[in-house]
Structure formats: C-alpha cells, structure tokens
Amino acid sequence: MKKNHLILTLLFLLATVFTFAQGEPQGGRNGNPNTQPKLKVTGTVIEKATKQPLGYATITLTNVKNPKAISGGISDEKGKFSVETAPGTYDIKIEFISFKALEIKGKSITENTNLGDISLSEDANELNEVVIRAEKSTVEIKLDKKVYNVGQDMLVKGGTVSDVLENVPSVSVDVEGNVSLRGNENVRIFIDGRPSNALNMAEALRQIPADAIDKVEVITNPSARYDAEGGAGILNIILKKGKNLGFNGSVIASTGIPETYGLSADLNYKTKKINFFTNSGYNYRTTEGTGLTNSTYLDKDTRAITGYINEDRDTERLRKGFSTKTGFEWTIAPNTYWTNSISYRDNSGTNKDLVTYNNFDANNIFTSTRYRLSNGDDNSSDFEYNSNFLKNFNDEGHKLTVDFSVTSNDDFENSVITDETIGSSDPAVINTTFNNEYQKQMQLQADYVLPLGEGSQFEAGYKGNYTNLDNRYNVTTDQNGNAIDDLLTNTLNYIERINAVYAQYGFKMNKFSYLFGLRWEDTNIDVNLLDTQDFNKKKYNNLFPSAFINYELSDESSLSLSYSKRLSRPRGRFLNPATNYSSNINLFRGNPDLDPSFSNKFDLGYLKRWDKLTLSTSFYYEHTTDVFSFVRLETGEFVNGTPVILNTPINLAEQDQFGFEFNVNYNPFKIWKLNASFNLAQSNTTGENTYTNTAGEVITQDLDNDAFSWFSRVNSRLTLPFKIDWQATAMYMGPRNTAQGKSLGQIGINTALSKDVLKDKATIAFNISDVFNSRKMKNETYLPTVESYSEFQWRKRQFNLSFTYRFNKKKTDRDKNAPRENNDDGGGFPG
Known part of the structure; x- marks a missing residue:
C-alpha cells in the first residue's frame, strides 16, 4: 500500500x-x-x-x-x-x-x-548591475549527462569532495563516505577525465578540498570512448584551472566547529603562449562520530534467547593535509597545445575508536562491561604526473589527443587496541595492527576524432592501464609479536594490466542523431596472497558495445534511447584481506577471490526546456551477473562465549533493476533557483552462498531478495535583501530490504548563507552540515544465531565559516580561456 x-x-x-x-x-x-x-x-x-x-x-x-x-x-x-x-x-x-x-x-x-x-x-x-545573472545554473541538465557547477554552491565551502558529491543529482554518499549512483556503488570516479584508482576511495575523496573543484559530470550510460569499468556509470570530477589573461585568482580561508581550519589558493598567470596555474591548499579537520549495535543472541536449534550485547561507539578523527595541482599549458601553435601538471597530496592523522560492550544474560540482567579502545595513526601520500597533447587539425572538430600519466600512492596505518573487562581479574589484552599499502600506476591513452561531413563523425582510440599494488596487514600481541591467526594477517600483491581499443561513429539524419560504438578490453590480473601462498590469475577479454539514439522533438525537447555493456572489477576494500579489527566480534574483511560483474544497461530519457523550467526524466533497466553483495558469516569462533561474525563481499548469481528518475530545474524569479531530483528503483537479486566456517560446519545461505528503494533531494537558492544569498538542501533516502535484513530511511538537511563584500571582490559564507544531526546509517540484521539493530554516524553536525578574496578576477568570469585538456567525451551526438 x-x-x-x-x-x-x-x-x-x-x-x-x-x-x-x-x-x-x-x-x-x-x-x-x-x-x-x-x-x-x-x-x-x-x-x-x-x-x-x-x-x-x-x-x-x-x-x-x-x-x-x-x-x-x-x-x-x-x-x-x-x-x-x-x-x-x-x-x-x-x-x-x-x-x-x-x-x-x-x-x-x-x-x-x-x-x-x-x-x-x-x-x-x-x-556590474546584477552579479547573479552571469552565473551558471548550479545544475545543468543535458541529455547524456548532468553537470553540477560547484563554484555556485555555498553549502560545500570549507568542505571536501565528499560534501560536494552529497549535493550532486543522482548521486548519494552514505555516512561512511561510499559513493553510489542511482543506488549502485559500482561507480567509477574520474579526476579531470582520467580514472582514479585511489587505494581507499572514500578516504581519498575526503582529502581533496571542495574549493579545488570546478564541476562534476554525472554520466549514467557512458559511450565506448570511456573505460568499460563502472557498472553504475561515471562521475568525472573536474578541478579548477587558470582561465583568464594576466595574473589572477582567489584565496579562501575557512574555519569550523568541530575544530577545522583551511587555506587554499586558486592562481594562474596567462600569456598568449603559456598559462601557469595552481590550486593548492592546507586543511586541518576534526571529525566526531557515534554508533551503536544492539544484538540479541539465539540458540541455533531452538531459537531461544541466550543473551544480549549492546555496543556503543564513539570516534574521533583528526586529519591534516596539503594538496596541490600545479602545471602549465603551452600553446605551441595556434591549434596545438601541450599541458603538463603535477598533483601531490600528503595527509596524516589520528583515529580514536572507543567501543563499550554491555553484556546481559538471557533474562536481560546486566552481567559485565567491556571496553575496547583503538588508537591509530595513519599517513598517506599521492603523487601524479599528467601530460596532455592536443592537436586541432581544423575548426570542425578534427583532432588528436594523447594523454600520459604516472601515479604512486602510499598509505600507512597502525593502531594499538586495548581490550579490558571491568572488574575482571584477567589482564587487559593489547593488540597492534599494521597496514601498509603501496600502489603504482601508469596510463597511456590516444584518441582521434575525424568529422566526415556535416552531421557525421568517426572516433577511435587506444588505452593502456598498468597497476601494481602491495598490501601488508597483520595483527600482533605485545607479548610475543606473532600474528594471531590467518584470518587477521596476510600480504596481498595485486597486479593489473588492461589494454583497450575502441571505435565509434556518430551521424545525424533529419531530427535523429545516432552514436554507435564498440570497445574491446583485454584484462590480466594476478591476485597473490603471499603469506598463505594462494596465487590467483584472472584473464579475460570482452567486447563492450554501446548505442545512442536521440530524436529532437523540437528545439526545446528531445527523446533519447541508449544501451551500453559495462563491468565492475572488484577494487580497494572489496579485495583487501585486511580485517577491520576495531570490534573483535563484528569483523569486516575483503575477498581477494572476487570476480568482475557484468551489466547490460538500457536508458530511455526525455528532456524538455521552457523559459524558466528544465525537466529531465529517465526510465532505466540493468541486468547484472556475478553481482557483488555483502554477507555476514558465522565464523564458528567465539570471544568470551560470543560468536564472531564476519562481514565480507561475495559474487552472487544475478540482479535485475528497474528504475525511474527525474530532475527539475526551476527559476521562478531571477533571485530564486530550485533544483529537485527523485529516483526510485526495484531490484530483484537471486543467489545463495555456501561456505565452511572455522568449526568445519557447511552453511548455506539463501540470498534471494526483492528490494524497493527511493531517494529524493531538493535544493533551493534565494537572494535575500541586502544581496545576501541563502541556500538549503534536503535529502531523504528511503528504507530498503537487504538479503539479511533491511536498511532504514535517513534524512539530512544542510543550509548556508553568503554575502559579497569589499565591492564584490570578496565573499563571506557560513554553512551548517546536517542541521538536525540526523544523517545516520541504520540497519536491521537477521541471522540464525543473532539479530541486531545498528546505527552509525560518521560525522556529527558541522559548522563552517569561509572568506574568499578575488583579485584581478570577477565573480562572474567565464571559462573564456580555459586550458584545453581533453576532459569531455570527445564525440557525443553529432550536430
């Protein structure tokens, strides 16, 4: 009903x-x-x-x-x-x-x-008359993608990329920082048109300041030109670069509660031949979070209650980091450009995680309290060199681009975990965890675009991607320094080599536009667990077709139908066998034996523009095989009589998802802009999981599941008297069923005020993130021997104040002389 x-x-x-x-x-x-x-x-x-x-x-x-x-x-x-x-x-x-x-x-x-x-x-x-009239709409709706202009968003001042993505249509970010597109977490993140393979994507997105972002492109059904990876689609995060002649830029300082400080500069110096640009910043950020898990333990055979454990969690995180992207664009000839840039990020911090276990017997009578305190330090650094060459043979789109990049990522974490039962004669148990990841990557890409007369275009290209990742993780005691067991210790060596070629042809006939493409990718992956001498080779090559048809109903409206085949390779936390040991009875561990999942995506879209209103709707269907799913397994081990539960990803059989989405941009007045988005989806998953726990028992789980979910966001921007801008956004994620329980609904509201000062050369902005402190991930889980309810809040309500000063640069400056890096999709629909 x-x-x-x-x-x-x-x-x-x-x-x-x-x-x-x-x-x-x-x-x-x-x-x-x-x-x-x-x-x-x-x-x-x-x-x-x-x-x-x-x-x-x-x-x-x-x-x-x-x-x-x-x-x-x-x-x-x-x-x-x-x-x-x-x-x-x-x-x-x-x-x-x-x-x-x-x-x-x-x-x-x-x-x-x-x-x-x-x-x-x-x-x-x-x-000089009305500044707001020259600004781009915060959200630009196009037929094949949506473009979110970050520069107009006051809500993210002093924040990070994760804060930016929380406001992007079709995108949602859970409290742990995991990004999903239309409810699907198999989304590929691009930085300036190039795929990002950060070791921990959720953490990496929290390291890049929002002030460094120019816009975000949402591409739900990419063409053959893009990597086939990313079953849900692609998010392309475009960083700011120098734009205007001469020396100009802006400086932003921010502070907040809980204690937060930030300072960044967006500068460039442009002559007729060379443009030097940099976006650099430092941030100091503290984050407080809370969580709880209330579990009821049951007898496996009689289902009688055997006891209760209530877990309360408090977290405190401190991050300090410096990031920069610095480079130059050289105009070699009037239509030949060479851009080089270096990106570097260095972050360090501390993590304090206190879990309190209150134990109760079968009659719900209190028996004991146990504390588990984890104090950790981490350091990470990322280096990337990019080189882009662009040759325009004429003004009709005939061009050649060549991209080359080299990246390295180093991530080091260690923590000391103290576990003590209050009033017990047993001494406290002290464990040390150690995790070190190092990744190297090289990419080479070439794209050639050839117009073939009016309304038609051919495009072809090659891409090579080579990655090597080493991860060492172990848990030791302070007494003998040995690993506790194989479940908690291992060394992962991951080698990935992907070569791809593609071709696509687009043409226009009357009011119809067509774009057909085919991509071939050859994948070679080695997943080696060195401690257990477990070596896995995964080799596969596949064809990925794509097709787009667009019909112009009028100058203001159009209809589109698109298809693409995609895949999702397991990465990061999905593969990493390192076990999250902050709770020793509720563990999380990656699965290095995961296989890729494949999706066939269909999308029917409609776009209509009026003078003050733009409407974009989409009906979509996806069929996915070997879909990833998280399951909770009974390991067969116990801690003080409490069973240890392991949460890990596996490949399920298949999933069908039907969905509907619409986005509306409405500008009722010059001073008021509204944007609303809504997405609902029905997914049907079939599959079962059979495993043997450490007690030698064979357990089969039926994971068939029908889930209905919906998500909505409304954003309002209004210019008040005295030229004060007010912005507010509200988000609601509806409840949905999972294979082993359900996720409950969550709501979040952010708001901000800003005012231009110093003759519009500067802006003061104040924003509140999660006004009512309500963004909490809530779950119910039902297993044969345990039923639980959990809440987790990664970040409590936050207040931020920022000051932006612009010199030799109007607030309304457009991208007249932007560097010509190849960040677009190259072809698209011919016109």
Missing part, C-alpha cells in the same frame, strides 16, 4: 509539472503552425575581443509581419547554431548574458542562410 501511495504521489507530481509547463504559450518559440517548408538559418556566435566562441547564446527570429510567429534556438559549445524557420522577413536577435545584444533588422529569409560569425561585446553596465 505504501508503494502504491508513493507511485500515485509521483504521478501527481509529474502531472503538476507538465500542467504547469503547458501553461506556457502554445508552441513556445516555435509556436507558429506554419506549414510552409522550413529553411535553416546558421552561424557562429563569438566574443568580439578574444574571438572565442560563446556557447549557449540565445538566437531569436521574430516575423516582421506576424510578431507572434517566433523561431529560435541556442548555440552549441562551439558557438554554432542552426535554427529552422518558415520563409519570410525577420528581426534576428542574438543575446548572451553580460554581453550587448545584437539585432539584425528586416532580414529576408528565402533560402538556407548562413549569417557567418556574429561578434558580441561585453556589457560593462550589465556586469
């Missing part, structure tokens, strides 16, 4: 949106029901001073004899436009925010007409 109510509510909301939209004048800009043959008016909009193209300029054609007959459109990213209209005499107006509009009066259109280059000049008065 609840599902029916939810669906009826959703249908009512959609009907309301469509009803409101239809309140616009019938036909919009193309409302003239003229049956005469259509002619094309084309041209290119450029900036007069720099000759750079102006993307997304507005072109309006008004019939002189019938002012109600209006045609129009917008220019693409290269400034080019093509508008269809009936024969006649028109007044043509070309507009771009913060530029003086240009009008062509009484233009007779009797045949296909090319207006050539149309130059617009900046309007100084317009720039």
